[in-house]
Amino acid sequence: xxxxxxxxxxxxxxxxxxxxxxxxxxxxxxxxxxxxxxxxxxxxxxxxxxxxxxxxxxxxxxxxxxxxxxxxxxxxxxxxxxxxxxxxxxxxxxxxxxxxxxxxxxxxxxxxxxxxxxxxxxxxxxxxxxxxxxxxxxxxxxxxxxxxxxxxxxxxxxxxxxxxxxxxxxxxxxxxxxxxxxxxxxxxxxxxxxxxxxxxxxxxxxxxxxxxxxxxxxxxxxxxxxxxxxxxxxxxxxxxxxxxxxxxxxxxxxxxxxxxxxxxxxxxxxxxxxxxxxxxxxxxxxxxxxxxx
Numbered sequence: 001x002x003x004x005x006x007x008x009x010x011x012x013x014x015x016x017x018x019x020x021x022x023x024x025x026x027x028x029x030x031x032x033x034x035x036x037x038x039x040x041x042x043x044x045x046x047x048x049x050x051x052x053x054x055x056x057x058x059x060x061x062x063x064x065x066x067x068x069x070x071x072x073x074x075x076x077x078x079x080x081x082x083x084x085x086x087x088x089x090x091x092x093x094x095x096x097x098x099x100x101x102x103x104x105x106x107x108x109x110x111x112x113x114x115x116x117x118x119x120x121x122x123x124x125x126x127x128x129x130x131x132x133x134x135x136x137x138x139x140x141x142x143x144x145x146x147x148x149x150x151x152x153x154x155x156x157x158x159x160x161x162x163x164x165x166x167x168x169x170x171x172x173x174x175x176x177x178x179x180x181x182x183x184x185x186x187x188x189x190x191x192x193x194x195x196x197x198x199x200x201x202x203x204x205x206x207x208x209x210x211x212x213x214x215x216x217x218x219x220x221x222x223x224x225x226x227x228x229x230x231x232x233x234x235x236x237x238x239x240x241x242x243x244x245x246x247x248x249x250x251x252x253x254x255x256x257x258x259x260x261x262x263x264x265x266x267x268x269x270x271x272x273x274x275x276x277x278x279x280x281x282x283x284x285x286x287x288x289x290x291x292x293x
Contacts, residue, residue: 001264003290004222006273008214010280014098015039018075019048021096026051031069032094033060035082036127038074039277040233042254047279058082065089076127077101079134100165101128105135108162112136117157119143119179121172122164126234129164145171146178155182166235166276169212212242215273219246222271224263226290227252228283229275236275243273256289264293 011019018038025032026048033056037045045055056064056071064071071091073082075098086093112118118140122129133140143149153159161179163172219225225243229236231254243250253259264270270290272283 001267001270001291003270003272003287005280005283005287006215006218006271008211008218009273009283010276010278012276014075014100015277018096018098019044021094022048022053022072023051025070025072025094026053029070031064031067032072033064033069034072034074035078036074036076037232038072039230040236041230041275041277041279041282043282044277044279058085061085061089061091065091070094073097074127075101077105077131079131081134097131098165101131104128104162104165105132108132108140109135111160112139115158117141117154117159119149119153119159119161119175120164121149121161121167121175123234126164128166132162132164143175146174149175149179150182153179153183155179157183159183164234166233166238168238168241211239215239215242216246218271218273219243219250222247222269223249223267224269225250225271225273226259226263226286227273228254228286229278230254233275233277236277239273239275253286256286259286259289259293261293264290 022032022034022038032052033054035056035058037055038048038053039045049055069091071086072094073096075096077097083093108118112135118136120129120132120140120142121144122142123144124142129142133142141152143152159179161176219242225247227236227240227243227250229240229252240250240252249263251259251263272286272290274283
């Protein structure tokens with residue numbers, strides 16, 4: 001049986017950057033905290049916790065204020081209120097926000113300040129979306145599908161559509177088409193005929209959407225696929241569905257004890273892949289266990 005790890009899988013560059021900043025900070029400072037789980041992968045969280053990284057929330061700021069502790073902002077980013085509270089309490093922030101997310105926040109703020117109705121394709125309580133909501137005073141509309149978009153959006157306003165960086169492109173395009181047919185060329189002023197502009201900013205991370213064709217090829221080349229990711233990973237769900245769409249024998253695991261021996265009966269080739277938050281060292285561990293099995 002041939003067991004192969006997808007060479008395009010593993011950490012995206014934004015996660016690599018965040019983990020590197022965390023490790024360097026742990027070497028330099030005595031106390032380092034992170035706001036929320038640093039990435040959506042329990043194995044990598046556990047590894048960094050063993051190095052001394054502690055997970056907290058903004059509600060813990062008062063407790064650690066004055067201790068000299070440093071607080072890491074993870075790749076998902078944070079709303080402006082987090083930085084204000086840290087400044088007021090004298091807490092030093094180490095900002096590891098992914099530059100892609102930072103750019104998304106800047107673009108949302110720009111259109112919000114210009115009076116646009118901001119629509120975000122994403123999950124309302126996802127850490128990244130909480131940061132986006134913060135930069136526009138939580139005056140944006142967050143939708144997960146076309147039905148929600150058609151129910152919640154005010155078609156009479158000039159609007160801009162963004163996406164959480166880890167969502168799927170096909171649904172984004174469906175929402176874009178549904179809204180564009182309803183928002184374009186509307187009259188919003190009784191005294192002037194003003195064409196309402198509708199903009200759709202594709203802010204889906206290229207390292208998520210760009211993997212789709214490669215992943216489809218990899219899934220088709222193997223008898224079965226073992227997809228390794230944290231269950232809280234948004235891009236993990238998207239990429240798993242891509243695999244599953246090509247190869248029905250795709251199995252999602254977070255831990256190796258979820259694997260079943262019968263998956264591998266009469267199998268000649270096994271492909272191992274994962275989310276952009278799945279560490280290579282854990283996929284190597286999965287490969288070793290399958291080979292021993």
